[in-house]
Amino acid sequence: MGRTEKTVEKLVEEYEKSGSDYAIDNPRALKIHVKRDLSEHRNVVEKEPRRIREDPLAFMLNVGLYYQGAGWRGYKNYIGTKILYPGYSKRIRAMVLDSKNVQNIMDQLATRQTEILANQKNWKDNDKRIEKQRKALRKELEVVAKAIVEKAVSTLDSNRTLRFFAFIVNNILVRLYHQGLHIRESEWVELKRVALIAQEKKQSVIFLPSHKSHIDYLVVSYLMFRLGIQIPHIVAGDNLDMPALGKLLKSSGAIFIRREWGNDELYKTILEEYISTILAEGMNFECFVEGTRSRLGKLLQPKLGIVKIILDAFVNNRFEDCHIVPISLGYDKIIETSSYATELLGTPKEKESLWGVITNSSILQLKWGRVDVRVGKPYSLKNWIDEQIKMRGPMDLTDQYQKSILLKSLGYRVLADINAIAVIMPSALVGTVILTLRGRGVGRSELIRRVDWLKKVIEAKGGQVSEFHDMSTGEIVDKTVVIHKDLIGERKGKDIVEPTFYPIAAFELSYYRNQVIHLFVEEAIVCAALYSVIKKGGGKPLQRMKYEHLLDEISFLSSLLKLDMIYKPGGVEANTKRTIQWLADNQVIEVCEDGCIGLSDIERSCGRENYDFLCFMIWPFIESYWLAAISLFTLAPPSVAAQEPIWVDSKLFANRTQSLGKTLYYQGDLSYLEAVNKETLSNAFTRYEEKNILLKRRHPGPKPWSEVAISRDYTPERQNGILIPRGHLWELVERIGRFRREGKNRRDNATVSTRVLRLADMLGEDNVIPTANQKTSAIKVVAADSSNKAKI
Template structure:
């Protein structure tokens, strides 16, 4: 029996002693392990780790000594995967990348191109000896540039001692900040180990694709790989994390620093592609965040496919035989950055990266923020996935950019769907969701407990996963969550209060946790919002129903509008709608009669529409954002009919849209402050650009910037110089407005349109004035040049 078979057999022995179900076959390489779904399946990997030196100095110092000496698993000597952590490892990787044919070829091309430009400028003939001398000098300079890029990018995982120091630091941060521990499902990690052992034998990589919610994500994933004996991954990280001291430690623990934007820097792009391809060709584990950046909204973001494209291109080019995609979902009771996320989304300048602040902030580490839940999806072969796609889609020319883009986009959304499928709903998400989806100023403790129980049961019935309560009651979970989020959830109690009543202190921040649930209900929420177009009108039951085909039209419009913000289940709108409506009918939210009329069920009416309202509350803030984005286009209206479009700097336009939104919120015309968040507004503008409602043009001088204008077909109309609610743009505003939550002026559209358009016109005057000033400056500059 070779080493691989012994390791696989060891996994069987591990389960023999656990009392759980397992199956074996004669060939342990084909081992499949089946585990009962019970509490013993979950484990807190830091349960026995001492937290603070003052609590138990001897235990803390003893633990420190174990890390320093590398005792047991802390030694990290027999990890699964291709060997790293030896002197000269990073130098070897740098040499392989810098000396590769691809990198040297691009250096030659750039040297030839720049030499040719210089020769043309100086009128050298092609036989001039200075040309070759210049080419050699240019090539030497480019080699220095390439070496600097490689030096910056390549991770320096040469020292096991440095890695143990990193693990010790991360361990102490996690056990102090998340006092209830880091929880895993053992069966998932046993399966991951099995795949890792097989991958190691074939010299294949594991490609980890976690959700991205916090800076802590980097540390949690690497710490768990260290703790459970799997080769730590090389992690794609923004170069903004390359901070003094901590940047060097992270780089020694696998961080691969890259620029946020590459632009037209072909040298940088080539080196990064070659480095990633080399990592995968060497069978080294790799990690990247498909979302590209941390989600400031709580839900998964649309995929950013830059790194995924590099992986797929390397596979198609035959740089590696196969790799294994490993989706990971990270769930936190409380996210460290939610406060800064909220201020950023409301327009404040982005705060400087806070990872160093986290590591050094002693007051922050005194807090007790619950637990972390990590779930690992079933790893799958990239080769098998590509083969399945080609079989399903028919022959594809993967050398064709457009055809490969289809495959690339499909892979990005497959990864996001996998992450959503294994995502754990934390108690914070349950409590936050309930508080934000009930009408009124607050909710009593008993009602909150009842609705949390209901939500938990519904999520599990839909196949979602809820964090383990262990032996705690729902009431205890609610109380603990309120304590953890005392800055977001207020409690009113006292002699003059019949029962404790909870209310949102900071609804905007709390919405981060509600959005962690939205992927489970997005189709149902859209159906309910579409039905709301008649429900909001009031009247008897016959007046609050729609024909199925009419409802489907509204659903199709809303689904298409929100497609950049929502991740839908596979399938078309019609098939998804049928499945969704059946679920709503089975759960007595709606009823569908034999003539095709759809309306609220009698049971839902009797319970005060609580489940229907819950689903509407999930989607309304996003609808509000798209309505606000459409309203803001009125600020781009020319002051006189027939004038050319007014072009406005994109950033300035976005800032003014947020100002308009905040004004409308404080005056009661917007129901949700979170509708003003710049991330959803940005998606809305992108969607309108795709629909040719908004025009955008980009400039590269003096630096990269862009400006926007409203399309001529959607240019707002004026009467006597005043904006009027008429035309294609107003039709769009009214169409979206049908789905909005009823506000203070819901019965008086004329009043709303007059007031809103007046404010839009005020901002429009500023846009027109600044455009005129910009033209004067350009004209003056041109005159001076003449």
């Protein structure tokens, strides 16, 4: 047995002898104690006083305990490499600035810039001014480098400051989420066990949480503080570096970085060196694989810039190993739901609101339910890479292409892990049911029945549902409706037979529905593919599909939506067979003797409620991709004889698309307003760019910008100067349209083609503007279009 294992075993033995019921707060809580069932959940803030007026004595006592650093609040025996000592940040800054990589890049940049200047001024090679200029530039770069380091490096120098931060966060969380902050104790015991091993080997623990809210990093850091693990260094956008708040966040682990690095080699090198230094020193680290907060409720595709730095540092032997820890955070309600909806509909992004949350007393008076945090099983990065090499065959990790494959696999592995441990909150259950039923509203008894059904299905699929404890489903539903009274309306009175609930703000409520979609994405795609024949009506034999035809439709949809959905591993055909079997086992569909697939008799007899539920999950995304395809008609040249594509500013094009979508929604040709959200539309445009349907060219500069155009093969056709529904682009629109929800005012694309193409032509009238040469004019058009969106 090695030294590390002996140390851990010794700590385990000491813990088991302690017999403390509160040993989870002790860093030595490593095994399940006989007196305690650590598989159960725990509200870590259950005994924390919320407001001074509720219990002044308890509140003031709590203030005193934080000030004195009593018990776990002292944060003295945390697991991990020691931080929080005077001079910590000064030491780290010196290590980064004095590193070989940073010194070399400054030398290279100074030499390169001097050579450019010498060529411009025709200086000879032996001219003394060259060396003088190089030294001057070198000193300027040192000043710039020092400023970058000062901005980025966390100032984890003071235990007292961290305790003050923990006190503030504690009060925000217990007031805002009045039902508490819930964890599963066994997960944290396992995390502590791994953290102790990491401490012994001087290795980092890398936390990779889901990113739904500004509150995310507060919750994670607070839990590390509360449960005695070294708080992580956290990558954060420099837009959060605001007066007072920015300083407090830096002293609690925040690393402020730019959103865009561009070609700034010095900045890139410094950030890479800083993160590598953190990992080499065995300090904990946290970043969000999604890159930014998800405005849609579901996980976003991985943004792997920071993860690439970690992988590069490992490949370059900057550290021997680290431990990856996926984390899922679930909220009954998040602070930003309303602002997310307005952002997605095209309103300019508001200034970051974390400071507003901390100082906004009206927000802190609200009661928004609970937070559930789940921690995935930690795993070694080195072991994972070894497994990948064993599975894929020999890999040269110095080869950029092979390393990019590994990087992408790691990103999707983390997202899959987060989805696997994600807790479905009551808000997601209720929101999903309300948005996946036909009609204007749902009665309370029916809502309770469907929530019960959804809970059972999720658990049967291996998903986790938030604990109801001793509350009935009816009580859970009632509490959720109260929490979301701004999103869910209730009709009741003498002339109403039973309370009936309806969506007030379906767009915002869809955020909570999307938290469930990862559990049903394959089933939803199969049902949407089958819908292409079911929507046509007729007898049962006419509403069936051959397996080969169904697989073709599923492959098309899966490929189309791959930037928005995270699929299970195994490929389309294997996933389809497994999914069809699940749908058949649950009596949603049936596989006939002749190999055809259609709705089961049981599903028909119950009004297609389960089949419709699955279609409703995916339809809004299909609508977005249909709208994105329709919007490409706005890029049509004014003449069929045009030889060159018409280039349009990307922002102008995006605004036009949203204007078109809103118009079609209000005219009844688009079923979902959420289909107009710019995040899904952006993914759709990226897919069309990947398929060479949409062309894009980027213009570098202090403020980079881009233009889009339609490819020659997909250029829309005209007849007598009028756009007509014909050609490759219209074929794409029609194929996507086969899976769309049938609307009240239309049955297929042919019915809407005249109206849609007329609107597209109207929006494309300004395409004659040569945006490449007159960028200023294009910007004016964007602004004008934005101001007119409300009118449309």
